[in-house]
Structures are given as structure tokens and as C-alpha cells.
Amino acid sequence: MAENKAAPHSFVKDGVFYFVRRVPKDLLHHYTSRKISYSLRTRSAAVATSRALRAAQRLDEHWYHLRIKDSDLPGKHMLRMAQAHGAETVPLSAASPVAETVKLSEAVGIYLRLKGQGRPVTFHRAAERSCGYVIDVCGDRDITDYKKADANAFRDDLIKRKLAGSSITRIFGTVRAVVNFAASELGIDIKNPFGHVYYDRNAGVEDRSPLPLDVIHTLQAECRKTDDDLRWLVALVSDTGMRLAEAAGLLKEDLKLDDPIPHVVIREHPWRRLKTTSSARIVPLVGMSLWAAQRVHERVTDSEFAFPRYNRDDRTNANSASAALNKWMKPNVPKKCSMHSFRHSMRDRLRAVECPSDIVDQIGGWQTEGVGHGYGTGYPLEVLAKWMRNVS
Known part of the structure; x- marks a missing residue:
């Protein structure tokens, strides 16, 4: 049966949700079947979603350890x-x-x-x-x-x-x-020999440059002109400052367009983890990011993912997205600029409108230094939206 769109990794039989997941090709030798399938024992889509996501996450962890066991990892x-x-x-x-x-x-x-x-x-x-x-x-x-x-x-x-x-x-x-x-x-008192070892910490490190504002506007105009899923991804990143992997792994339901303040919910998924705990956040959708989110909701009708092209397997293929989009951008951007440069640019754009640094950190998912910043839930969406509109 076809997968059910109401709950990920599931199908419905006689009104009951069933979990289903294909075994990755490289791990088939560990299994007697190409699919894992069993009843989730519920008729509720919400309950099925929760149970299916937990099951998928446990499988991802297990498959990781199977791959490590099969690989030639040093030591x-x-x-x-x-x-x-x-x-x-x-x-x-x-x-x-x-x-x-x-x-x-x-x-x-x-x-x-x-x-x-x-x-x-x-x-x-x-x-x-x-x-x-x-x-x-x-x-x-x-x-x-x-x-x-x-x-x-x-x-x-x-x-x-x-x-x-x-x-x-x-x-x-x-x-x-x-x-x-x-x-x-x-309880061993030792002087760690792996501390204070000298080497050139800048060797082979290339500085990532932010994109000039006129280049951003040119790229955004090309996104509107081409109007396909790759360009929606570029546009979404360009006016949110999200990491490419964060954007590529979104579900459509993470793009909240019916809210009084449209925004994107950046959260961890079994198929795409977040870099740090502070990376989980909400970011207002303004300018081209709002346009991109609207296009996703209008045009993506056969998948729960915002960008199904990069979520066909068990993990978000952010490397593939990066390679394709950097190749497209290369003729139109300065040297040392890439998709990640949008993230650097967003920080500069927020600085340019004199946005407070802790609000900048919250929008970008950067860790704010200081004990006091660990208290409370952060700035409300209305405050974030005000500064993002100034940038847009």
C-alpha cells in the first residue's frame, strides 16, 4: 500500500496505521526482508505520527551502528x-x-x-x-x-x-x-599530552565571505524567474539565514503560513539532525523566504517534505543540494562565496539595521555567551519579525 500522507513512514489498513520503512540497500544483508512493517495500534494520525517518528529515529540509530560495524573505521x-x-x-x-x-x-x-x-x-x-x-x-x-x-x-x-x-x-x-x-x-591526575600541541591553525582554512546585498538581490530575482524547487530552496535560505541542511530537511508543516506572523519552525527530525541545541528555533518568514514557503505549499502536493528531491532516502542529502546550488551560483557570485555565505550575510544585514546581538543570535541559532542567556524562552516572534522586516 502507498505511504499515508497524514503520518510519516506509515500506511492505513482497515483504519489502523501501520509503520513501514524500507531497509537501506547497504544493510539488506542484515535482514530477511526488504521492508520493516508492523501495526502502530492506533487510528489517530497524531498518535501514529509520534510513534512512527520515534520508531524511525530508533532505526536510524541502529542502522548507524550497523554501518559502523561494517565500515573500515580506524581503530x-x-x-x-x-x-x-x-x-x-x-x-x-x-x-x-x-x-x-x-x-x-x-x-x-x-x-x-x-x-x-x-x-x-x-x-x-x-x-x-x-x-x-x-x-x-x-x-x-x-x-x-x-x-x-x-x-x-x-x-x-x-x-x-x-x-x-x-x-x-x-x-x-x-x-x-x-x-x-x-x-x-x-581519579587520575595527569597532564594531558594532547594539549598545547603546536600547528598552523589557519592552514588550508578558507574564509567564507558574505554575499554583497546587490548580489543577493540579483540571485533572488533569478529565483523568481526560474521558479523551481531548487530556487525556492535558495530563496528560503537567502532571507532567513538558515543552514542549507536545516532548510533542505524541512517538512511542509514546518512552514507556518496560516499564523498571523508567518514563520518557519526549525526542529530536529530523524532524517536531519541539528548542529547544536541552540539551532532549534523559529524564524519569521519575510521577503523572498515568504515567497519560497508559499510556492512550496502551492506546488508540492505529493510529499510531506518541503524539498522531496533531497529527502528520498532516510537522510536529508544536504551535500547534494550544496553541490547543485553552489554550481548554479558560481558564475554570479564573488570568489569564496557559496550557499553558506547567505548565513554570513544575514548576520551583517541584521547588524546594518542595528539589531541587538542577542536577537541576531536567536534568529541565526548561534550560541549567545553568558549564563543569563540560558534563562527564559527568548524573544517573542513579534520582536523577531520586526527586525526581519527591517532587513527585508
Whole structure:
């Protein structure tokens, strides 16, 4: 039966909703059927939607771990062993004997078991991969046995791989966090050798330039002229400052056009996670973003997704969207400009109308520094809309 449009990943039989999900081709060897299907035990579309999304999210997590198991991840065999048996190898209760030290693979297990609860797949993947690189270069040793020479050798290997300075910084940051956390849990006082390692942090890093306002207007005019789903995506990003992946993974119902203040709800979905917790937000729809949202509602009639082209599988294909749209933009934009430049431009455009910085942060989903900003629910939609209209 065809999927039901009232609830994602479902169909209706005799009035009852059933969950249905195709098994990805690369994981078919783990299953005896090409589809997973079972009753959601409800006749309510709202209840079915909630249950289906939870089931889909659990499947996505399971499929990620199956893929990791099948892939050639550096140091993978040791890291997975540590996670599977971490509870036995490193007892953490006060009544149990505590190991004097642990190997790096075991440290990853401790880190993910305690700090990885409820964190996105990318959090787990970063810890496994970064520490897997260390294991490949320096071996899986007790965390107290690594020396400065090991950290320097690790740095040299990353540079040899031609990684950008920003990527090296992220990798070292993850390794430091794993070592520090495991040492703290075990009561070990060590000087982390992966701290204060010198390398050129700007090597290979290209500054992303904002788009000039006249270029934005030219691109927006071309969007109206071409008037297809790719250009709706460009227009939506251009006057909201959303990340491309955030926009590409939207549902039609995330575009709230019937509200007194039209807006987009940016929230996490099983097929598209958000970069940070502050990325979940609402942004008023004005100018070309409002036009794009209206076109989506008028023209997309056979899918729950705002941009079904990039949501045909279990994940939003933001890389494909980026490649296609950057290619289209390239002849008409300055060097070092891309789709992500709209996001830089939005911050400059809000600055130009003297928008307060914490409102800028809320609109863009940027983290605002300071303890006080963690209190309350933020500015109401009416205030955000006033500043967005000034920009438009």
C-alpha cells in the first residue's frame, strides 16, 4: 500500500496505521526482508505520527551502528570492544574497585557511555574516529603512557593527511576531552599530552565571505524567474539565514503560513539532525523566504517534505543540494562565496539595521555567551519579525 500522507513512514489498513520503512540497500544483508512493517495500534494520525517518528529515529540509530560495524573505521575493532564491555572493564560505583588506568579505547567507551546519552550520532562518530586515528598512529595504550612525542607524531600524521587546521583542532579537542573525562572519572591526575600541541591553525582554512546585498538581490530575482524547487530552496535560505541542511530537511508543516506572523519552525527530525541545541528555533518568514514557503505549499502536493528531491532516502542529502546550488551560483557570485555565505550575510544585514546581538543570535541559532542567556524562552516572534522586516 502507498505511504499515508497524514503520518510519516506509515500506511492505513482497515483504519489502523501501520509503520513501514524500507531497509537501506547497504544493510539488506542484515535482514530477511526488504521492508520493516508492523501495526502502530492506533487510528489517530497524531498518535501514529509520534510513534512512527520515534520508531524511525530508533532505526536510524541502529542502522548507524550497523554501518559502523561494517565500515573500515580506524581503530574500530578496539573502540567497539571497549564500548561493548566498558561497564565490566571500568567499574564506576564507589563500592567497586577502580582500575588505576585504562587504555584509550576503554576511555572512549567510558566517555560515550556517560556523556553520549541522548547525543547525536555525530558526537559518537567524532569520538570514535578521532581516537581511532590516535590508535592507528600511536597504538592503543594506557592514557597515562602517552607522551608529548606521541601527540607530536599524531599531529604530523594529520598534517600529512592534508587536513585543514580547523579539522586538526576539532580532532585534538575531541581526543583531549576523552582523555580528560576518563582521567577525571578514575581519579587520575595527569597532564594531558594532547594539549598545547603546536600547528598552523589557519592552514588550508578558507574564509567564507558574505554575499554583497546587490548580489543577493540579483540571485533572488533569478529565483523568481526560474521558479523551481531548487530556487525556492535558495530563496528560503537567502532571507532567513538558515543552514542549507536545516532548510533542505524541512517538512511542509514546518512552514507556518496560516499564523498571523508567518514563520518557519526549525526542529530536529530523524532524517536531519541539528548542529547544536541552540539551532532549534523559529524564524519569521519575510521577503523572498515568504515567497519560497508559499510556492512550496502551492506546488508540492505529493510529499510531506518541503524539498522531496533531497529527502528520498532516510537522510536529508544536504551535500547534494550544496553541490547543485553552489554550481548554479558560481558564475554570479564573488570568489569564496557559496550557499553558506547567505548565513554570513544575514548576520551583517541584521547588524546594518542595528539589531541587538542577542536577537541576531536567536534568529541565526548561534550560541549567545553568558549564563543569563540560558534563562527564559527568548524573544517573542513579534520582536523577531520586526527586525526581519527591517532587513527585508
